[in-house]
Amino acid sequence: MGRVYNFSAGPAVLPEEVLKEAAEEMLDYKGTGMSVMEMSHRSKAYDEIIKEAEKDLRDLMGIPDNYKVIFRQGGASLQFAEVPMNLMKNGKAAYIITGQWAKKAAAEAEKYGEVVRVASSADKTFSYIPDCSDLDIPEDADYVYICENNTIYGTKYKTLPNTKGHILVADVSSCFLSEPIDVSKYGVVYGGVQKNVGPAGVQIVIVREDLIADGPAFKQCPTMMDWKIQADNDSLYNTPPCYGIYICGKVFKWIKKMGGLEGMKAHNEKKAKILYDFLDSSKLFKGTVVPEDRSLMNVPFVTGNEELDKKFVAEAKAAGFENLKGHRTVGGMRASIYNAMPIEGVEKLVAFMKKFEEENA
Ligand SMILES: *Cc1c(COP(=O)(O)O)cnc(C)c1O
Numbered sequence: 001m002g003r004v005y006n007f008s009a010g011p012a013v014l015p016e017e018v019l020k021e022a023a024e025e026m027l028d029y030k031g032t033g034m035s036v037m038e039m040s041h042r043s044k045a046y047d048e049i050i051k052e053a054e055k056d057l058r059d060l061m062g063i064p065d066n067y068k069v070i071f072r073q074g075g076a077s078l079q080f081a082e083v084p085m086n087l088m089k090n091g092k093a094a095y096i097i098t099g100q101w102a103k104k105a106a107a108e109a110e111k112y113g114e115v116v117r118v119a120s121s122a123d124k125t126f127s128y129i130p131d132c133s134d135l136d137i138p139e140d141a142d143y144v145y146i147c148e149n150n151t152i153y154g155t156k157y158k159t160l161p162n163t164k165g166h167i168l169v170a171d172v173s174s175c176f177l178s179e180p181i182d183v184s185k186y187g188v189v190y191g192g193v194q195k196n197v198g199p200a201g202v203q204i205v206i207v208r209e210d211l212i213a214d215g216p217a218f219k220q221c222p223t224m225m226d227w228k229i230q231a232d233n234d235s236l237y238n239t240p241p242c243y244g245i246y247i248c249g250k251v252f253k254w255i256k257k258m259g260g261l262e263g264m265k266a267h268n269e270k271k272a273k274i275l276y277d278f279l280d281s282s283k284l285f286k287g288t289v290v291p292e293d294r295s296l297m298n299v300p301f302v303t304g305n306e307e308l309d310k311k312f313v314a315e316a317k318a319a320g321f322e323n324l325k326g327h328r329t330v331g332g333m334r335a336s337i338y339n340a341m342p343i344e345g346v347e348k349l350v351a352f353m354k355k356f357e358e359e360n361a
Contacts, residue, residue, distance in 0.1 A: 005345040008323035009151055009298060009336040010174065010195040016340075018250040036246045041239050049242075050235065053249030060252055060260055063183050063206060068231035070205040071245050076101075076173045076192035078225070079203065080108035083169055083188065085221040086212060086228075087142050088113045094141045096161060099126045099150035100329065101171060106145070112218065116141065119161075125330070126153040129293040132161030142217070143167045143187060149175035149295050151195065152327040154288065154334065156295040160185055167211065174297050176204070177255055178339060179265035187211050196297070196338045198248035201241040207231070255339065264339055268296045271337050271346045275299050278350045284308075284357040288332065302332035309333060312356055321349055 006013040029036050032045050039046050054069050063069060072078075083105070084093060091113035095106040097120035109115050116138055119130040137144060144163040149156045151174035160168060167187030174195040183189060188207045194200035205227060212228040215221075223229055229237055235245075255264055276294060279287040279301055288300045303309050309332050313325045326332040337346055 004322045007335045013340045056252035070230045071235040080105040084109040084112040086216040089217040094118045094144045102147040128290045147171045154298040154300040155293045180261040202244035272296045300334040
């Protein structure tokens with residue numbers, strides 16, 4: 001049994017090379033006689049792993065020196081609370097609602113202060129990114145929050161919102177390291193890694209130092225959710241998700257070898273173009289997102305007929321294309337074509353879709 005083409009939205013495909021390397025090191029990591037899973041997080045070997053992971057991430061993203069990098073447990077969803085707990089000093093924040101994850105983040109933040117929803121694309125099932133060039137952002141808002149790539153609906157911001165001097169907080173879970181970004185434009189960039197960077201259980205928070213200098217906005221903020229404490233302890237306040245961070249470190253090295261984020265972007269654009277070009281020319285399949293806001297990572301599509309959608313997902317699975325069913329809230333199909341999805345995976349999927357289209361015309 002070979003490996004399938006895995007189009008899962010997350011946890012998702014990882015580079016085969018990384019998995020093989022991890023397998024080779026499973027029983028004896030570099031002469032330590034133990035697996036990374038069995039190792040103290042205070043050991044010299046582990047210290048090198050986590051320091052090198054941070055260094056490689058900083059290199060890849062060009063993270064300025066005045067930003068802290070925190071490796072965390074808890075999933076991206078924990079950030080929905082951590083963001084307001086750490087940043088909502090005036091008790092108010094602006095949220096742009098572009099899908100489920102932004103909606104959930106806003107609802108969670110509302111537990112801690114006032115949330116002003118300054119824009120939304122709910123009117124058209126989140127199939128576009130609203131115009132964010134001139135938003136009505138309250139003067140005293142502590143931050144403007146976006147979900148930069150909407151995993152479920154397949155939209156992506158192509159230009160960042162005009163925050164009018166407020167700091168920008170972005171959930172980049174599903175576009176992490178998919179293309180270069182200018183970190184200095186953000187106050188906080190965070191994401192769960194299980195979409196594009198590593199195994200579930202790790203999240204990465206990149207935060208501008210001055211925003212956490214005085215500690216969290218709320219005194220009651222649990223120690224584990226306090227970014228300053230996490231940063232001051234170099235992500236080793238308690239036991240971090242050691243093995244997950246080790247795999248992330250390997251993925252960072254793989255991305256470097258693939259030409260860094262520029263290389264990744266070219267690779268991802270090539271794949272997305274193959275799929276979108278086909279969707280635009282197909283008589284059966286149709287993309288659900290307006291062309292100008294299409295994600296490079298998550299590509300939702302439909303046939304317009306629920307029975308046919310189901311048939312497609314089942315036949316695709318039998319042919320070795322896994323996890324093409326759309327999110328339960330939107331139906332249809334979704335192909336997630338993250339960094340580690342090879343080009344031939346997308347080419348073969350399109351060939352399969354063409355055949356399906358002919359057979360079901
Ligand atoms: C998957 C996802 C989340 C939730 O991640 P968890 O780690 O399961 O909490 C949040 N935001 C975005 C954009 C996602 O894609």
